[in-house]
Amino acid sequence: MEKKISLPLTDEMISSLHAGDMVYLTGTVYSARDAAHKRMIETLEEGKELPFDIRFQTVYYLGPTPAREGQVIGSAGPTTSSRMDKYTPKLLDLGMKGMIGKGKRSPEVISSMIKNHGIYFAAVGGAGALLSRQIKKSKVIAYEDLGTEAIREMYVEDFPVIVVIDSEGNNLYQR
């Protein structure tokens, strides 16, 4: 099924999405990959706040190429999600709802998704040029020193993803 969704996600929207649905996302997403996840978790361990309010937000596992003059962002496809698995349950506990990446997730992540009513989308890996066209705004909001791994606040329009794991734990990769 094809659906259009406006971000941020709500619990009702998440309940209406099922593994296998093609979804076009419009709204704000935050980029974060390995180094940003590590730092976010360290920040929490020090008892400090995350650099953005993660409640009901969607995080895109992305480290783009640099933008040329006149471009919003460079190539911007998903990275392999499993490297974030170690950090993910903590972020879901804090209210993160959506994740965009590619590839498998650990059983711990899946049970945390069920518990916290989260959803995992995949974007097509290796289609970074095409996906970058759907990103209309992009601004580094934290961890600028991490270069490509900094956290960006991005506005996407009709960003094409597919629901791989839904909030009930149905998994499209396990057909």
Add this chain to the structure above:
Amino acid sequence: MRELDVRQIADAVRDMCIKINYELSEDMQSALKKAAETEKGELGRQILGILEQNLEIAADDSIPICQDTGMAVVFLEVGQDVHFTGGSIEDAVNDGVARGYTEGYLRKSVVRDPLDRVNTKDNTPAVIHYSIVPGDQVRITLAPKGFGSENMSKVFMLKPADGAEGVLEAVVGAVREAGPNACPPVVVGVGIGGTFEKCALLAKKALTRPVGSSSDKPHIAALEKEALARINELDIGPAGLGGTTTALAVNMETYPTHIAGLPVGVNICCHVNRHIQTTI
């Protein structure tokens, strides 16, 4: 003896880094086109269509094909009658990589130490493999490698008794385990024989062989074909969402080995299998 200024190598490496991250080689382009025609799954065909469109956008709008523009792997085949001038050859290759990745708006994905993980900010150093060959020319093969697929690669130290069937199981098993993580459809480089490190290197080298070519050894060519057929029955498919195109090719390279061993390296590459060559 031919004198060769290393700056020529640096410039060539720079240009190749940029070119191959915006435009795949002909063999890869036609393999993807062919796959879009033969894929039996509807979703698979749709994904392959997206990948083709992605290649067009990359070339037309000057956006790298994939955001992971890789760690630069360089094979340098140096003619033994070449005398390099103007500095160190290693510095020249790294200078070419630094300029290519900076001037070409490519991602800097290399950290200086595997544990402290500080980004070097110019994608250096490259991984360089040298070999000395007859003649007075230098052949440079550049293969920027993305790590989504690199991380799914494996070395197996099989027993001689495992034979061809053991090799097939190892190769197919590695692709099955990689599943959606390696950005299928993949290209599989396989190195059989040699030692622990030699089979891994052969596997990497195999990825630089044109997709669609087969081994010149008939029994290995047959094994490549069989491995490809079995992989494409796994129903992993484009983007791991199912279909008949899980791999575009299996390229195998062999080397003599020890009486007690059968090393097998499986280097998995995604559909953004970048390889480019030039001779100076």
